[in-house]
Amino acid sequence: MTKKLILVVIDGLTPDAFEATVERRSSPTLAALAEAGSYARAVSTFPSLTPVCLASLATGGGPDVHHIPHLVWYHRGEGRIVEYGSSFGAVRAAGTRRVIKDAIVEMNAEHLASDAITVYEALEDTGLVTAAVNVPCYRGRTRHVATVPGVVRPVNGPLRFFYYNLFASDVTGAPLAVRGRAVGSVDAYAAAVGRWLVTRDGFDFLFFYLPDYDFASHALGPAGAEEALARSDRAVGALVDAAGGLDTFLERYDVVLCSDHGQTHVERAVRLQDVVGEPGAIVTASNRAGMVYLDGDVRPVAERLARSEGIGVALFREDDASYALRGEELVELAPGEGGWRSRAWHALANPNAGEVIVSAAPGVEFMDLGGRHHVGGGSHGSLDDGDSLVPMLVVGDASPPPSITAVAPLVLEHFGVEAPAYARAA
Numbered sequence: 535m536t537k538k539l540i541l542v543v544i545d546g547l548t549p550d551a552f553e554a555t556v557e558r559r560s561s562p563t564l565a566a567l568a569e570a571g572s573y574a575r576a577v578s579t580f581p582s583l584t585p586v587c588l589a590s591l592a593t594g595g596g597p598d599v600h601h602i603p604h605l606v607w608y609h610r611g612e613g614r615i616v617e618y619g620s621s622f623g624a625v626r627a628a629g630t631r632r633v634i635k636d637a638i639v640e641m642n643a644e645h646l647a648s649d650a651i652t653v654y655e656a657l658e659d660t661g662l663v664t665a666a667v668n669v670p671c672y673r674g675r676t677r678h679v680a681t682v683p684g685v686v687r688p689v690n691g692p693l694r695f696f697y698y699n700l701f702a703s704d705v706t707g708a709p710l711a712v713r714g715r716a717v718g719s720v721d722a723y724a725a726a727v728g729r730w731l732v733t734r735d736g737f738d739f740l741f742f743y744l745p746d747y748d749f750a751s752h753a754l755g756p757a758g759a760e761e762a763l764a765r766s767d768r769a770v771g772a773l774v775d776a777a778g779g780l781d782t783f784l785e786r787y788d789v790v791l792c793s794d795h796g797q798t799h800v801e802r803a804v805r806l807q808d809v810v811g812e813p814g815a816i817v818t819a820s821n822r823a824g825m826v827y828l829d830g831d832v833r834p835v836a837e838r839l840a841r842s843e844g845i846g847v848a849l850f851r852e853d854d855a856s857y858a859l860r861g862e863e864l865v866e867l868a869p870g871e872g873g874w875r876s877r878a879w880h881a882l883a884n885p886n887a888g889e890v891i892v893s894a895a896p897g898v899e900f901m902d903l904g905g906r907h908h909v910g911g912g913s914h915g916s917l918d919d920g921d922s923l924v925p926m927l928v929v930g931d932a933s934p935p936p937s938i939t940a941v942a943p944l945v946l947e948h949f950g951v952e953a954p955a956y957a958r959a960a
């Protein structure tokens with residue numbers, strides 16, 4: 535009989551931090567799962583930013599398939615900036631109600647490409663039950679009405695759907711204190727919901743998303759967030775305990791555990807708008823990636839940016855070809871060649887991307903709409919390995935997939951469901 539499957543995503547967990555905590559056994563549940571499974575390092579998407587990565591994890595497609603380009607981007611059809619919540623300052627600058635609507639509702643209902651297929655949609659179409667806890671990319675087939683009236687309109691999610699207490703398909707009694715973010719309140723909520731789900735054996739597939747580690751790592755840097763990782767570990771441990779211990783847990787479930795992207799240390803902040811300095815250009819920047827939306831000649835702007843302080847790589851398209859500029863070096867990009875070039879190609883092929891996409895130089899972060907940054911802490915988003923590599927652990931028959939984009943096809947294959955054509959080709 536096919537086991538059930540749990541996908542655990544610990545936001546922002548680097549392979550270094552995962553390997554160190556397993557080695558030291560400072561995260562006992564992660565260490566026990568690592569002992570029972572097979573592990574490898576895998577690669578994220580570009581930009582290596584949560585909305586982009588989670589859309590890839592949920593659909594098995596790159597940004598060219600799912601169309602989510604960045605944390606903040608320019609919507610050409612609506613002539614406005616879409617901001618999913620780079621920081622409290624950026625949320626205020628973009629308008630709190632607008633951000634809530636974009637991040638919670640529109641990202642799934644409108645921005646996520648209609649021909650991308652989520653794991654929830656693909657599995658539930660075959661009669662399986664899927665569940666998602668706090669996953670920003672949740673599009674499914676079941677209509678859910680918000681628990682708080684008047685905040686957001688109803689959305690379509692998986693059958694069992696829990697989203698920060700705003701949507702709850704079942705009454706679990708799980709508490710949520712959003713004010714305690716720095717001490718792991720969101721993951722504690724996820725743990726309570728997860729415990730409820732496992733106790734009732736309430737799903738075939740569960741996407742269990744833990745965002746608090748990323749929050750801590752931004753503040754403290756990727757080397758300073760070990761305490762936060764111990765809390766993420768306890769949230770995973772709650773699932774194991776609910777099943778009656780590791781042996782019974784693993785008799786019932788296979789597990790894929792990974793992160794969405796890495797993090798690197800930030801030394802200085804750059805305001806990308808000032809670097810671009812192009813009249814009429816629209817610049818959207820946050821963390822370690824930026825988009826430049828331009829009319830007219832693209833290559834001269836990309837060339838100037840590539841030579842500028844704080845820019846690692848500038849990407850652009852010209853006559854259907856895709857290019858990367860690293861300083862003076864021009865590289866033509868193609869999909870499927872692996873490594874950073876392939877990730878760059880997929881980012882440029884997204885119809886919502888800017889004409890130029892920039893990846894920050896090592897140690898540099900771009901200020902967001904609210905002027906915020908994480909100097910002295912951690913960030914991510916660039917093409918660099920530190921931002922792009924993730925830990926990938928599989929407890930089950932499959933081998934660890936080489937990229938986060940290959941996770942959804944693995945999940946579908948586990949249940950004998952054919953992956954969408956775009957994921958088979960990749």
Ligand SMILES: [Zn+2]
Binds near residue numbers: 546748749
């Ligand atoms: Zn982050």
